[in-house]
Amino acid sequence: MYTFIGGLLVLLAGYVFFSRYVEKQLDVDENSKTPAYKSGDGVDFIPMPTWKVYLIQFLNIAGLGPIFGALMGALYGPIAFLWVVVGCVLGGAVHDYVSGMISLRHNGASLSEIYGMYLGKKVQNIMRVITVFFCVIVGVVFVAGPAGLLNSLIPTKFGINLWIAIIFIYYFLATILPVDVIIGKIYPIFGMCLAFMAVGVGVSLILNGYHIPEIQFANLHPKNASMWPMMFVTIACGAISGFHATQSPMMARCLKNEKDGRKVFYGAMITEGVVAMVWVAAGLAFYKGTPGLAEIVLGKAGSAGAVFEISNTLLGKAGGMLAIMGVIVCPITTGDTAFRSARLALTDILNYSQEKVSNRLVVAVPMFVVGVFLTFVKFPILWRYMGWLTQAFAMVTLWASSVYFYQKGKNHWLTSISALFMTCVSVSYIMQAPEGFKLPATISNITGICVALVFLIMFFVKMKNTTTLVENTVNN
Known part of the structure; x- marks a missing residue:
């Protein structure tokens, strides 16, 4: 309980205090004109109330990630609490904030264009293809699941294909x-x-006296799955996820003020961290530890079954409705913004x-x-790479953010430490x-460390060469 409340x-505290330090490093100017006003087009560049932009950003980046990922991550035990807290405050929230502000400073530029500005044209060209493909695949994957659930709740003579068509429309x-x-x-x-469901579950756990275990620096996974680096990929949303940076430009185009x-x-990322903390706690407390949790999330019911059971028990009929809404609506809201992000990325590439x-x-x-074509193609192997690709996006985004800070003469360690860490995670x-x-794990982990150190050396060499070039230009 103390670990949960403390987390x-x-x-x-991360939002109240640490985010203000990050804000200072970004030299936020409340008098600067934002893209919503500079490039207002009534389509993508539209000034919107801050509370709306915040909630849209929260749902964009969250979806089912901080619920399903947290439940699967909880299989490693209460150590998952530590990753969510540290990963969110120092990693994910900084990643989202800095990448979002860089996009804002470059007129709402998409992620692949930001890569080109700070990591070079070669990286940009590769990431343009990967970013658009990634967003389309995310959109496609979140069609079949909700369509199947809708068909089971409201069957039609056309079957699941009707719901697939409706979702695509x-x-x-x-x-x-x-x-x-x-x-x-x-x-x-x-x-x-989504936020209300998390708050309701968290409060109900406490009021009903569920035992939320304290942190243990041990791997309690019932299947003895390796904690490093598996847990750090399993819990992406809620800690740090590169997918978020593909979504942030959408809201960077709607902000009224840099502040x-x-x-x-x-x-929004801190809110997602809270949701993840609640569902890690719910998984461990409701099922009385990792063995009980594993029976359901690794069984036929899966994480969706756990969400239904926990919500129905703790929140009653209202919880059941919220669970149904969450498992159906959240994937759809992830899919539609993924497709919209793909359109924005393509139009940035084409300057259209x-x-x-x-x-x-x-x-x-x-x-x-x-x-639509991809919905009829079986690509389970491809989707298995998506968790890794998400963290690889975070790695690249953090290196781009580090270059941005270095060039501005700011504290690049805010992002370069996280970039090092995520490089180790992704490669390992x-x-x-x-x-x-x-x-073997030993070879993989050593390789991850070595690649991260090589990237760090490349970063400093690039920055030194850039600084020398600028100085020579000024002197001449």
């Missing part, structure tokens, strides 16, 4: 219509529901105005044709994972 207080509309028409109206509502960036980007509906259709229609994981090279 929540640290998350709060919704995705298409959410992708091409102005951001304040659908996303701006329904996202804040669902964002509040609001801390509330929206850092604040989106003010006219016809221009949006030119980009969106081929993208959705590909998306892919070297030993079943979908990776399947090498």
Whole structure:
């Protein structure tokens, strides 16, 4: 219990105190004109109330990630609390805030364009392809699951294909219509529901006297799964996730003031950290430890079954409704913004105005044709790489953020330490994972450390060369 409460207080303190230090490093200027006003087009660049932008950002980056990922991560035991707190305050929230503000400073630029500015054209060209593909795949993956659940709740003579078609139609509309028409109206509502469900579960655990275990510096996974680096990929949303940086440019285009960036980007990530803490606690407390939790989340019921059971028991009928909403709506809200982010990335690459509906259709229609085709392709192996790819995105984004800070003469260690860590995680994981090279853990982990150190050396060499070039230019 003390670990859980203490962790929540640290998350709060991170927002109240540490985020202000990050804000100072960013030289936030409340008098600077934001992209929403500089490039207002009534489609993607629209000034919106800060509370709405915050809730949209929260739902964009959260979805089911801090619930399902937290429940799976809880299998490692209470040590998961530590990763959520430290990862969120020092890693994920900084990652989201800095990348969001860099996008804001560059007129709402998409993630791949930011990579080009700070990591070079070669990285940019590679990441352009990967970013668009990643967003489309995320959108496609979150079609079949919700469609299947809807079909089981409301069966039709057309079966699951009707629900797939309906979800795709919704995705298409959410992708091409102005951001304040659908996303701006329904996202804040669902964002509040997701937060309310977490608060309700957390309070109910405490009031009903459930035993929330204290932190143990041990791996309690019932299947003896390796904690390093597996836990750090399993709990991405809630700690640090590179997917967030693909979503932040969408809201960077809607902020009214630079000063609001801390509330929206850092604040939304802290909120997600709270949700993850609650579901780690719920998984361990409700099922009385990792063996009981493993029976359901690794069994036929899966994480969705755990969410239904916990919510129904702790929150009654209201909890059951929220659970159904969460398991169906949250994946859909992740999918639609993934497709919208893909459109924004493509239009940035093509430098193609989106003010006219016809221009949006030119980009969106081929993208959705590909998306619909992919729903009929079985790619379970491909999806197994998505967890790793998410953390690889975080690694690259953090290195780009470090270059940004270094060039501005600011404390680059704010992001370069996290970049080092995520490089170790990403490389070690892919070297030993079943979908990776399947090498022994010792070799994989040593490789991860070595690659991280090489990246650090490359970073300093690049920065030194850049500084020398600037000095020579000034002197000449």
